[in-house]
Amino acid sequence: xxxxxxxxxxxxxxxxxxxxxxxxxxxxxxxxxxxxxxxxxxxxxxxxxxxxxxxxxxxxxxxxxxxxxxxxxxxxxxxxxxxxxxxxxxxxxxxxxxxxxxxxxxxxxxxxxxxxxxxxxxxxxxxxxxxxxxxxxxxxxxxxxxxxxxxxxxxxxxxxxxxxxxxxxxxxxxxxxxxxxxxxxxxxxxxxxxxxxxxxxxxxxxxxxxxxxxxxxxxxxxxxxxxxxxxxxxxxxxxxxxxxxxxxxxxxxxxxxxxxxxxxxxxxxxxxxxxxxxxxxxxxxxxxxxxxxxxxxxxxxxxxxxxxxxxxxxxxxxxxxxxxxxx
Amino acid sequence: xxxxxxxxxxxxxxxxxxxxxxxxxxxxxxxxxxxxxxxxxxxxxxxxxxxxxxxxxxxxxxxxxxxxxxxxxxxxxxxxxxxxxxxxxxxxxxxxxxxxxxxxxxxxxxxxxxxxxxxxxxxxxxxxxxxxxxxxxxxxxxxxxxxxxxxxxxxxxxxxxxxxxxxxxxxxxxxxxxxxxxxxxxxxxxxxxxxxxxxxxxxxxxxxxxxxxxxxxxxxxxxxxxxxxxxxxxxxxxxxxxxxxxxxxxxxxxxxxxxxxxxxxxxxxxxxxxxxxxxxxxxxxxxxxxxxxxxxxxxxxxxxxxxxxxxxxxxxxxx
Numbered sequence: 001x002x003x004x005x006x007x008x009x010x011x012x013x014x015x016x017x018x019x020x021x022x023x024x025x026x027x028x029x030x031x032x033x034x035x036x037x038x039x040x041x042x043x044x045x046x047x048x049x050x051x052x053x054x055x056x057x058x059x060x061x062x063x064x065x066x067x068x069x070x071x072x073x074x075x076x077x078x079x080x081x082x083x084x085x086x087x088x089x090x091x092x093x094x095x096x097x098x099x100x101x102x103x104x105x106x107x108x109x110x111x112x113x114x115x116x117x118x119x120x121x122x123x124x125x126x127x128x129x130x131x132x133x134x135x136x137x138x139x140x141x142x143x144x145x146x147x148x149x150x151x152x153x154x155x156x157x158x159x160x161x162x163x164x165x166x167x168x169x170x171x172x173x174x175x176x177x178x179x180x181x182x183x184x185x186x187x188x189x190x191x192x193x194x195x196x197x198x199x200x201x202x203x204x205x206x207x208x209x210x211x212x213x214x215x216x217x218x219x220x221x222x223x224x225x226x227x228x229x230x231x232x233x234x235x236x237x238x239x240x241x242x243x244x245x246x247x248x249x250x251x252x253x254x255x256x257x258x259x260x261x262x263x264x265x266x267x268x269x270x271x272x273x274x275x276x277x278x279x280x281x282x283x284x285x286x287x288x289x290x291x292x293x294x295x296x297x298x299x300x301x302x303x304x305x306x307x308x309x310x311x312x313x314x315x316x317x318x319x320x321x322x323x324x325x326x327x
Numbered sequence: 328x329x330x331x332x333x334x335x336x337x338x339x340x341x342x343x344x345x346x347x348x349x350x351x352x353x354x355x356x357x358x359x360x361x362x363x364x365x366x367x368x369x370x371x372x373x374x375x376x377x378x379x380x381x382x383x384x385x386x387x388x389x390x391x392x393x394x395x396x397x398x399x400x401x402x403x404x405x406x407x408x409x410x411x412x413x414x415x416x417x418x419x420x421x422x423x424x425x426x427x428x429x430x431x432x433x434x435x436x437x438x439x440x441x442x443x444x445x446x447x448x449x450x451x452x453x454x455x456x457x458x459x460x461x462x463x464x465x466x467x468x469x470x471x472x473x474x475x476x477x478x479x480x481x482x483x484x485x486x487x488x489x490x491x492x493x494x495x496x497x498x499x500x501x502x503x504x505x506x507x508x509x510x511x512x513x514x515x516x517x518x519x520x521x522x523x524x525x526x527x528x529x530x531x532x533x534x535x536x537x538x539x540x541x542x543x544x545x546x547x548x549x550x551x552x553x554x555x556x557x558x559x560x561x562x563x564x565x566x567x568x569x570x571x572x573x574x575x576x577x578x579x580x581x582x583x584x585x586x587x588x589x590x591x592x593x594x595x596x597x598x599x600x601x602x603x604x605x606x607x608x609x610x611x612x613x614x615x616x617x618x619x620x621x622x623x624x625x626x627x628x629x630x631x632x633x634x635x636x637x638x639x640x641x642x643x644x645x646x
Contacts, residue, residue, distance in 0.1 A: 025458070051458055057488075062447045062481040069451015069465070072436060073386075075458065089477075096441055097448060106420045107642040109431050141643050165645035241644075 004184040007177040009151035013158045027054035028080030060090035071111040084119035085128045098167040099142030114161040118174035126302035132263035137169050138240045144168040145239040149214035151182040156191030173211040196243035202232035206250045209260040210236040220317035229325045255286035256324050265293035287327035292320045341371040341592050342617045344395045360411045364425045365392040369566035372591035374399040376539025386434035386452050388445030389468040391426035393438035400433045408628035415634040443476035450482045453493040464492045464550045472503030487524040490555035494546040500565040521558035533561030534589045
């Protein structure tokens with residue numbers, strides 16, 4: 001089976017979806033001739049031309065607003081927000097417009113668009129090139145939020161997202177782009193939205209994570225295995241709609257849950273999972289639902305030591321798992 | 328002047344909008360319409376003249392002061408009243424209310440209560456038409472206040488670069504909410520804001536439906552034939568305050584009266600009478616007829632049931 005990097009999986013899937021469906025277009029800052037700052041759209045301009053691979057100015061509000069306009073007219077835009085940190089000028093268009101289009105039109109119109117955005121820290125990007133923004137969007141009914149962690153899932157979930165009839169935010173952890181390789185079949189497989197993945201079975205503690213943290217959770221599970229702790233790891237993959245069944249089944253089995261996310265802890269996405277477990281698995285819990293997340297500062301800092309301090313790592317996750325296992 | 332279509336339907340539509348708005352006020356006072364309303368009495372020539380220049384498959388976006396465009400575009404008054412009353416038979420099933428009259432079946436992609444938010448969406452519609460080589464045009468109606476928002480400049484810039492088939496229509500009624508334009512904006516003629524983007528900007532007498540129609544038609548034809556975007560500034564005036572609770576005491580004495588002396592319905596009515604198309608008496612009869620229709624539409628709307636939770640929850644995601 002061919003082995004690909006995460007970014008290769010994204011790029012090839014975009015190309016294949018554009019070949020398959022002439023209504024799929026790509027737009028964003030430097031996505032055309034340049035091929036995107038991470039080269040996620042490299043080569044698409046040459047193959048599909050400026051009519052389907054559209055360079056826009058640095059105007060996120062317009063990129064998403066125009067995507068809404070084309071999507072309600074039968075196209076399937078895949079706008080790229082160059083860094084997730086830049087998404088806020090488009091926040092109104094995403095939250096007030098795209099999310100509500102179906103709702104306000106009695107179900108007659110929708111915005112089938114996939115907003116791709118690289119997110120996450122650990123790359124020395126500092127205040128405006130490192131943030132995790134998923135929680136702002138998972139809160140909103142009408143939106144779907146996807147965070148793949150492997151090349152296999154990146155391809156399968158991007159296919160599902162582009163083919164989906166609702167607006168999807170597709171967050172790609174930029175640290176994974178070239179650091180992660182994996183087997184990706186050439187077949188037309190897809191990974192359905194709304195399904196979590198048990199990436200490592202275990203019996204004593206459930207570790208829930210997504211994005212870069214899904215990898216760190218697996219590393220942490222290896223670390224605690226040496227202490228005789230059997231940890232089950234769940235990669236959430238789709239944050240909204242959430243696969244509550246897989247999460248609840250796992251925690252009902254293990255009785256203990258560590259939820260990991262890279263964003264700062266307070267009000268982060270993991271809080272929703274913690275609430276779910278407290279409400280619906282209370283009778284099965286043998287210890288406090290535990291979160292491992294970033295500190296309460298308003299942005300990932302630059303200086304190497306500070307960034308290391310901000311970022312959750314496998315050791316911190318393992319430490320939390322050990323503590324909870326011993327509870 | 329171009330070959331003019333039959334004006335009597337225009338006159339009728341302007342009356343319908345005027346009487347619709349007056350009925351809305353009445354229903355609001357009676358408690359049948361809740362929340363707030365933003366009325367457009369005095370501005371009727373803009374929606375009627377501009378929409379008359381559109382083809383059936385063209386699209387528009389507009390604003391929270393959007394009853395005029397919705398009715399001009401053919402929304403049934405009953406569906407509009409029902410929406411304002413929160414009924415299931417409303418054009419948005421009771422989800423939207425006064426500020427969000429939307430009817431996709433008539434190419435009305437949405438009235439928007441976020442100032443400036445409709446411009447990029449209309450531009451996206453225009454882009455889709457251009458990419459698919461469809462001879463269709465998008466119009467986006469917005470107020471004078473929106474010309475100070477980022478999306479206005481972003482959209483004009485990109486429309487110019489793309490030569491997009493779009494017409495930007497400023498309904499300049501001289502007030503952004505409660506503030507006079509001159510206190511927030513350093514120029515008087517907003518059409519000048521087209522200049523930096525290299526597209527035509529035209530100041531239009533928004534009280535005269537013929538002039539509105541002619542200028543909009545030119546802009547639409549230009550857009551449809553590949554000539555790109557135009558910015559139209561319709562100079563007009565809202566007779567009422569910003570919203571239902573606003574007595575508009577910030578307006579200088581005599582301003583309202585001066586504008587009423589150039590009432591858009593009177594201007595067209597005078598023309599129809601002098602040309603022998605519709606006498607003053609016939610105009611009075613027409614007004615009574617439209618008034619009765621508006622009353623009946625409001626009554627039917629009020630009799631409709633409220634929407635159900637099940638119904639609206641099914642409109643959040645596909646399938």
